[in-house]
Amino acid sequence: MAVARRLAVLGVGLIGGSLARALRRAEAVGEIVGCGRDPAHLARAVELGVVDRAETDPAAAVAGADLVVLAVPLGAMRAVLAAAAPALAADAVVTDVGSAKASVIADARAVFGRIPRWFVPGHPIAGTERSGVEAAFAELFEDHRVLLTPVAETDPAAVERVRRMWEAAGAVVETMEVAHHDAVLAATSHLPHMLAYALVDALARLEGHEEIFRYAAGGFRDFTRIASSDPVMWHDICLANREALLGMLRRFQADLARLADAVEAGDGETLLATFRRAKAARDAHVLGRGGG
Numbered sequence: 001m002a003v004a005r006r007l008a009v010l011g012v013g014l015i016g017g018s019l020a021r022a023l024r025r026a027e028a029v030g031e032i033v034g035c036g037r038d039p040a041h042l043a044r045a046v047e048l049g050v051v052d053r054a055e056t057d058p059a060a061a062v063a064g065a066d067l068v069v070l071a072v073p074l075g076a077m078r079a080v081l082a083a084a085a086p087a088l089a090a091d092a093v094v095t096d097v098g099s100a101k102a103s104v105i106a107d108a109r110a111v112f113g114r115i116p117r118w119f120v121p122g123h124p125i126a127g128t129e130r131s132g133v134e135a136a137f138a139e140l141f142e143d144h145r146v147l148l149t150p151v152a153e154t155d156p157a158a159v160e161r162v163r164r165m166w167e168a169a170g171a172v173v174e175t176m177e178v179a180h181h182d183a184v185l186a187a188t189s190h191l192p193h194m195l196a197y198a199l200v201d202a203l204a205r206l207e208g209h210e211e212i213f214r215y216a217a218g219g220f221r222d223f224t225r226i227a228s229s230d231p232v233m234w235h236d237i238c239l240a241n242r243e244a245l246l247g248m249l250r251r252f253q254a255d256l257a258r259l260a261d262a263v264e265a266g267d268g269e270t271l272l273a274t275f276r277r278a279k280a281a282r283d284a285h286v287l288g289r290g291g292g
């Protein structure tokens with residue numbers, strides 16, 4: 001089913017590239033125009049067949065497009081949207097894929113002086129620790145959730161178009177209130193990334209860290225995979241979702257301090273109770289066992 005005549009993807013990396021691949025595979029779009037800063041990366045995106053045509057100027061990329069996806073790091077959203085704004089077609093629907101939503105909405109308000117009715121904030125809850133167009137694949141969003149966070153000004157017809165786009169890419173779309181989205185993602189995604197980065201950094205700064213990493217077991221690899229994620233992207237997410245993330249970090253600090261106290265005091269009961277609670281919660285909610 002066609003979702004766009006011409007799709008413009010601003011930022012042809014892991015997410016923009018995967019979306020382009022998925023929509024092409026579904027034969028859901030006519031032409032796909034990619035936009036980025038680096039001509040070499042763009043040439044590669046064309047060579048790989050991810051986009052049909054590439055532009056380094058966002059205005060040139062969105063000209064004549066009826067669907068525009070902003071897929072740049074959060075810190076670049078405002079500048080890219082501002083550069084594209086003068087060339088947006090009257091019938092264009094614009095959406096984004098940023099990992100935090102209030103900041104992108106503030107960016108749209110800053111660029112247009114209000115939240116445009118055709119702007120639909122969105123976030124695919126799917127990704128990997130890799131980045132760049134080489135890492136993009138069409139199946140990335142299959143059976144994964146995409147959260148759309150429309151505001152009072154958003155046109156329901158625009159939300160519907162973006163919903164159809166993600167469904168064509170194989171995703172399951174839900175809507176969520178903006179602040180709630182940012183609070184939930186701070187807990188489930190942003191905090192875990194901070195913990196993985198902090199753990200690897202702490203160990204990497206220990207004397208003899210080569211030996212420590214050499215003997216790291218599977219659990220360490222599982223827990224720290226996401227510390228290989230792009231530092232600039234995560235710098236941007238932390239700063240864009242500061243308040244919600246800080247709340248989770250402070251809460252976690254207090255819980256970790258309680259665990260340290262239990263270790264210091266030899267308080268096995270507290271340790272066992274914590275581990276049992278965590279195992280039951282993970283088995284139920286993450287593994288889907290035990291009625292989660």
Ligand SMILES: NC(=O)C1=CN([C@@H]2O[C@H](COP(=O)(O)OP(=O)(O)OC[C@H]3O[C@@H](n4cnc5c(N)ncnc54)[C@H](O)[C@@H]3O)[C@@H](O)[C@H]2O)C=CC1
Pocket residue numbers: 010011012013014015016035036037038041071072073074076079080097098099100123124125126127128129130131132133230233237
């Ligand atoms: N990586 C992930 O797992 C997920 C990322 N996101 C969000 O998706 C967005 C993109 O992330 P990825 O695709 O992972 O990053 P990426 O690094 O793979 O791709 C970003 C692309 O944007 C381009 N870019 C950066 N600054 C630019 C600028 N000023 N002007 C034009 N192009 C620019 C880069 O050259 C690159 O091609 C971010 O906002 C991120 O928060 C959302 C869900 C998952």
Ligand SMILES: O=C(O)C(=O)Cc1ccc(O)cc1
Pocket residue numbers: 098099124125126127128129189226
């Ligand atoms: O690699 C992983 O496991 C991720 O958690 C990917 C991811 C990164 C950022 C998002 O906003 C959503 C998903």
